[in-house]
Amino acid sequence: MRIAGIVPAAGRGERLGRPTPKALVQVGALPLVVHAVAALLRAGADPVVVAAPTDAIEEVRRQVPRALVVPGGAHRWESVRLALDAIPADVDAVLVHDAARPFVPDDVVERVVAALDAGAAAVVPVAPLADTVKRVDRDGVVVETVDRSTLRAVQTPQGFRRDVLAAAHADAETLDVTDDAALVEAMGVAVQTVWGDPRAFKVTTPWDLAVAEAMWETGKA
Numbered sequence: 001m002r003i004a005g006i007v008p009a010a011g012r013g014e015r016l017g018r019p020t021p022k023a024l025v026q027v028g029a030l031p032l033v034v035h036a037v038a039a040l041l042r043a044g045a046d047p048v049v050v051a052a053p054t055d056a057i058e059e060v061r062r063q064v065p066r067a068l069v070v071p072g073g074a075h076r077w078e079s080v081r082l083a084l085d086a087i088p089a090d091v092d093a094v095l096v097h098d099a100a101r102p103f104v105p106d107d108v109v110e111r112v113v114a115a116l117d118a119g120a121a122a123v124v125p126v127a128p129l130a131d132t133v134k135r136v137d138r139d140g141v142v143v144e145t146v147d148r149s150t151l152r153a154v155q156t157p158q159g160f161r162r163d164v165l166a167a168a169h170a171d172a173e174t175l176d177v178t179d180d181a182a183l184v185e186a187m188g189v190a191v192q193t194v195w196g197d198p199r200a201f202k203v204t205t206p207w208d209l210a211v212a213e214a215m216w217e218t219g220k221a
């Protein structure tokens, strides 16, 4: 099975409060996108296509010379679609991995690939929720406490049979989604879960960046 990688890296990362695009913010002296691409290359993804911010394409190309870099879009799903268009025809499956998740352990990627190998059409790595979860109304008043045991937080890389992801993206305009699996679910295709890992967390806030830096410095990444 030939597997390609897609790294949506075109977000501005406004919650990080930095002037540079988030994918170029450094952890352990390397930009986030370099760590994310490396994780897919270690798993044998070929090619790895990065969707970069349009004003940073040359800089991203310089940072990830082994990846194919294409301009990203205004939404994450659009960036994924643009990267998907650059994938060769003989690729069977695709791993979509956020640039903002620098430290996904190799065994998480291996579990996703193993599930694809075993015939899954779509696979997402998941983690249990640590906090109690409540649904609130518009005024912030609690409506109910949700049964946490059946909920999962979803990480990346998400794995898809290529034809399934391409079909899901054909409908993307009509859907406001934050991951690719939601598009596949909307088609009625079963999405399998495998266990993720806390280290696959997404760098979103300055606090997350401090955690990532500390992980790197203490050899826990």
Ligand code: C5P
Pocket (backbone or CB within 6 Å): 007, 008, 009, 010, 011, 012, 013, 022, 023, 051, 072, 073, 074, 075, 076, 077, 079, 080, 097, 098, 099, 100, 101, 202, 203, 204
């Ligand atoms: O904003 P958020 O952290 O949820 O973005 C998740 C991933 O999607 C990031 O790696 C980000 O660079 C990417 N993204 C993108 N194109 C956009 C918005 C987000 O590639 N327009």
